[in-house]
Amino acid sequence: MPTPPDTSKTLKLERYNSYLRKFHSTKLINASSKLLFRATLLVALLLILFFTISYPPLSDNPHHRLHRHSLLSTSLFSVGGGAAWEKQVRRSSTPRRPNGFSVLVTGAAGFVGSHCSLALKKRGDGVLGLDNFNDYYDPSLKRARQNLLKKHEVFIVEGDLNDAPLLSKLFYVAPFTHVLHLAAQAGVRYAMQNPQSYIRSNIAGFVNLLEIAKATNPQPAIVWASSSSVYGLNSENPFSEIDRTDKPASLYAATKKAGEEIAHTYNHIYGLSLTGLRFFTVYGPWGRPDMAYFFFTRDILQGKSIEIYKTHDQKEVARDFTYIDDVVKGCLGALDTAEKSTGSGGKKKGPAQLRVYNLGNTSPVPVGRLVSILEGLLNTKAKKHVITMPRNGDVPFTHANVTLAHKDFGYKPTTDLASGLRKFVKWYVGYYGIQPRTKKETQPTGDESG
């Protein structure tokens, strides 16, 4: 019988191989679980880091518990510009004086908005600007104002009032104590060309802002720009806050009047502290190119004719032109005396302050006189064309009674039209690089009337 083969060695070898296989697979499993564990840990750490930077703990930021929910529910973590952007928002809005305000200034790249932002920043308040940089007038002027503000460490967020997620985010990131709401579609006559833009900014945009503000905790106090145009066809003289304002002459005026009524509603239902300021034809350096004093200056210098309106009964049209520095003092006075809102997170807790003030100059000047002052300052005769006021929403005259603003926050305009226009012309020729003309260069031209 053949001897059976000796299998003991083969068996040993197989056992050894199987042991080795088991050993290696266990090692492999161990290694991959370690790798998985480390990767999970890293992702978790990164997530914690991201949320800590983006959203400080609620105890650090008692503002807007509600907004945390809305931000999460609508996946808005991506709104705004990331961590560096949020840092800018926080830095710009943080006050540098004890008990300073943190103010959201809407329309900060605008005329009144840029002046107020600088004044607030200079006295140590925190200021964050918001502006949509629309092209109603030359946006490069708005960019120049933005650069000026940047030099003074005021950051302007580029965005629209109707962008609810953006507003929510701003209110979440920065605990604003006040809002100075100056963003609006301005201009009386343009309302006939583009009525919808007035509804979008002055009504829908304002409501959107109030919706966000009412839901915050604590709610900010709001000071906002109404307009002398709400007096419309009022014939009382001077205009006082208790006069009728139910006869607006333009859609612009109607939207500002609507704003005053909307303010009443939000004050009544939600306890928001609201102050409306009726500005009277504000003018000065860094002004608005769509306003008469501004484009008269440009057209006089370019030798173009200008139209001076007269009323239908052949009287001169007059305005209570108010210098920007006086208006800025009025805005700051209104902010300083604004009481806290009483509501929180959308619920009213008690009656809140609701105010309206005239901010005018108390001294109306006919448009013809404004043109004479400009002619003198520019050393150039204007080509005047006097026409009957077109039916474009204009009112014949404005005249402010400012007793209330004086009583409540010491408002006292100190700049007459000639002094204010001198400062404007100085800025204008500097900004546009125009060589001032000497008396000899002046070309006398006959006045044209029609």
Ligand SMILES: O=C(O)[C@H]1O[C@H](OP(=O)(O)OP(=O)(O)OC[C@H]2O[C@@H](n3ccc(=O)[nH]c3=O)[C@H](O)[C@@H]2O)[C@H](O)[C@@H](O)[C@@H]1O
């Ligand atoms: O105080 C206000 O409530 C308003 O003041 C100005 O509106 P307005 O007073 O009409 O200012 P301008 O458009 O600069 O007109 C000034 C004066 O010049 C007159 N004007 C205007 C244009 C023109 O070609 N000719 C002319 O004589 C107007 O009738 C008015 O009396 C602003 O444009 C509004 O945004 C603001 O709300």
